[in-house]
Amino acid sequence: MFERSKPQIVFTLTARCRDCYRCLRACPVKAIRMQNGQAYVDEKRCIACGTCIRECPQQAKTFRNDIDVARRLIDEGHFVAASIAPSFAAVFNKWQRSRLPSALRALGIRYVGQTSHGAYQISLQSRKIAEEEAARPHIATACPALINYIEKYQPQLVDYLLPLVSPMAAHARLLKEKMGADIKVIFIGPCVAKKSELNRPEVSGVVDCVLTFKELNAWLIQKGIDLSMCEESNFDEKPIHEAQLYPLPGGLIKTAGLNDDGLNLKLLRVDSIQGVRELLDGIGEGSEHAIIEPLFCSQGCINGPGVDPGKNLFDRRRDIIEYNEETISASVTPEPEDSALFKAAFNKTDTVGSPTSVTEEEIQKILAHTGKQDPEQQLNCGACGYDSCREKAIAVALGMAEPEMCIPYMRRLAERRTDQIFTTTPNGIIMLDAELNILGMNPAFKKFFACSDVILGRHISYLMDPAPFEKLITGVTQNLDITVLHRPYNLLCRELLYMLQEEKQIVGIFINITSQQEHEKKLKEIRSQTVEQANELLEHQIKMAQNIAQFLGESTARGEELVRKLMSLSEGDENTSR
Template sequence: MPLVEIIKEKCDLSYSCVRVCPVNAIEVKVNKDYARIIPERCIGCGSCTSVCPQDAIRFLDSKEQTKILLKEKGKKVAVVAPSISGEFHDITDYRKFVQMFKQLGFDHVNEVSFGADIISLKYAELFNNFKGKYYISTACPVIVSYVQKFQPELIDNLVPLVSPMIATAKIVRKLYGNDTKVIYIGPCIENKNEATDYSGEGRIDAVLTFIELRELFNEFNIHESTLEFSEFDAPIGYKGSLFPISNGIIQASNISEDLLTGTVITAEGKSNMINATRQFYEEIKTIKKHFNLYYCEGCLMGPGTSRGGQKFIRRTRVTNYANKRLKNFDLKTWEKEIEKYWDLDYSRTFKSDDQRIETPSEEKIQEVLKAIGKENGNPDLGCNACGYNSCRDFAIAVSKGLAKTEMCLTFTLRNRHEYIKSLRSTNEKLAQTQKALQDSEQVARKEKEAAQEASDIINNMLHKLNAGIVIIDKNLKIIQSNTSFIDILGEEAKAINEVIPQLVGADLKTLVPFNIYNLFNNVFSTNENILNRDIYIDERFLNLSIFVIRKDKIVGAVIRDMYSPEVRKEEVIKRVNDVIDKNLEMVQKIGFLLGEGASETEQMLNSIVELYKTFKKEE
């Protein structure tokens, strides 16, 4: 696990972490619904861990690693940062506090304040032996990380000394042996990264924050009320106890901070740290001071401390504890201890790890600025709601894929206003459409009712017609038929009609003679109508017309029973008139035309004779 990470399942993209990150080490990708910390760019300041409303950011937990170390053979030493007096105000006596460490399994408990004494004296030696070069302090690991990654041109100006944590580790191993397991307890999470840079005498086997230490005490049910007193192991610190306060390391070595004659400027906090390093680089020839820098407000308010702490209350607790310890302090013994450990190697080197973003082309920057509506005005200014110092910096981040345009507050608000306006317009159109639809439905309902009424009328008329009516689909299945058609088909069809009203769906082939069935087939095949075809079937004289209703899909037929009285009289008159009209034309034709006309006349007259014969019998 990296030093700090975002739990993507809990992230709701509030951008709180983006806004507080001093180096823009948090990216928000397009089409991603969570933010991600870029480990390479992170300086371990921990600012993001305390601002997330969803508690979605966590740092590397070292409790399990510590518990494993405490079970191993050999000596285990806790080296405790002096800011612990500002954190554990609920422990009434520091001697009980020492015993609580030993209950966890530590063999020795040493103060980092002695390591701070050594380093502060080394600072004094360096600053007092001025050779024209100004330095930036390296007691704060966040400052070191920031310079290495974002102002590597200042690496040579970093004080070439280890932090009090590493100095104490070297002292402890000198005292107890190189195999000693050293666990550091402090307020800073970047110490976890710092520890990975060291091996040998300066190595730190695990780093616990104060938060993690409290969790271990609770896990093992360790409380001061059940314990006896125990003292910190020697060597005991002197003014190094003031190290948690930003200028404590300076006062511990009596380096002058006099406004007129002093050689050091102390600055703390995110904005001061960034401005200080920038101005150190740009204006050191004017400033001509060493810089003592801390990212947090000293080490009192580190991300590894309990939330809700108050800086000046903690500061008071630290100074009260230091005063209490110094009342009966054995200065001579301390001086001997300083001399004893003075010659250990406390030097260190630094290497560049440049993480600055390469500036994209001006064309790409302007493209992003235009997209977010910031093409006009001064892009070097901004509201900082996105977490970047200016609109231009934000555009660069978007161009590099570290941010997305939705992070711009004004862009998002403008889009929201436009969306609301569009939504309002859409709602109005929807209301109009809805009314039109209702009107259309009302018209359609009336038309449907009218159509239904017309259909009912047509069906009633259809069933009252003397002629048989049938409508057939392309599969020669009956779609609709009337009563006259069923009567023409006979008793068998009437029986089927009792089960299947109007013979709907019945197969025509099973109901009509084969020759009539073939006529229907022929109409479907040719799409040509057959009109007034006379057919004799079982002493019945039928007149059949088949016509296309929908090409290749539906045909209809009208079948008349020529022996039916209603049909017969009408048909006699019609056919006599046809004969008269036909023969008037034939009079004008001579030759074979006469023979043709006579033959046709004979056929028509024969049919008339048949009709009248039937009529006479019935009368």
């Protein structure tokens, strides 16, 4: 058997995830684990239905790409056969269908078969079992997402599953029975859950690779194969009338040749997650249904996550029906095969993280943390993705959700923080209506203007000059940044005033700069005194210099006079001695 790795089938592209919870709301089993604002797919819980892939508006959910696996099978020289799901008629236009076999052969596929051959055999076996065991209901097993769901979340219904493989596995067994066990089979269809089916013991080694139609188109582009350039050719297997309707609700019942006009209570067909869940909740011993044909995707396999959504859903349905009619003349009716070739068994898997493992005390503690201990506060709005506040609390206890996912809780938290800022800011804040009546004030404003809530509803002129506010109301300006001295309150404020246009309200923010002004005044006085003292010192120094200069001048003059007298006396003495 070809060795292949088994990474997670459905996963999140975290760079694209925008924390919108849409995937969680859509997931039928809540297999989305919220962690740090990212929505991760919990593989143990996931049933690979692909609902989140279709629903994510950011395309943050995707599935494992197995093109490399298919290419490797061909590159290694294996004889590769393709099993094409009958929903191909809904994916490709009429002219493309006739060229599809040639395109597949150009990829290296050597046998192009149709899964409808397996579907036909499974339909016959389903009818046979239902007729032999008419006392109990029988759930068809063509949809792998349904099998995953029942095994993981409704294990009590496992015994009602028809013990048959899917049409994909049935066709692969027919191909290997016909051409040898060594051939490799690639299934190509609309379903992502088929990839999970490879892990089942009855399918492992029978189907070697599963590709969606999206992957097939990508592969053709990679290889540069244009359908319009391919010649028309036939499949290696002829179509089977009615089995081509298998992708539609009721396709199995129709292929089995059972009389079903939609009103037969013994035969029940249901599609969509909601319909399937509601149906399964009512199944048990004594059920009046003989065959139940459930399909997880709304309108059946033609709406699978592996189909490009370019074509209208009901156009796809029309194309399936028309293709079935167009191929009547070329269709064949195979002989029934040995039932042993299609046997399967299913398991009763324990549900991961059952709600029963969470105690009531834990639930109440989490509800209390988000302010929902009172039942009246449990809005059950579903904004977080869970159907009820209690269900979300259980998810938090199981590590699948975060308390911050509750939007009403986060809103209250934000409002509480806003209120805290409003009440604790040192700046005064006032709100006025369009008539300049006071709507609200914070504690700082009340302190500034020595007022209380008693003045709520009064005109702003009760406290101050309304002129700046009137400029906003009349549209003279959109905002003001002014400095105003309120003498009655010995208060100097920088005032930031602006208009809330939608609410027709005015917000005023008052910043007390009185102490700052006084500080600047004192600083100015100090500067003035310093300059004055500096001038006095300078004048004193100048006078001192002048006095010193005068003294030095007088001293010099006296010195000169004394020297002259001494010289005169000296000259007199010399003359006398002569």
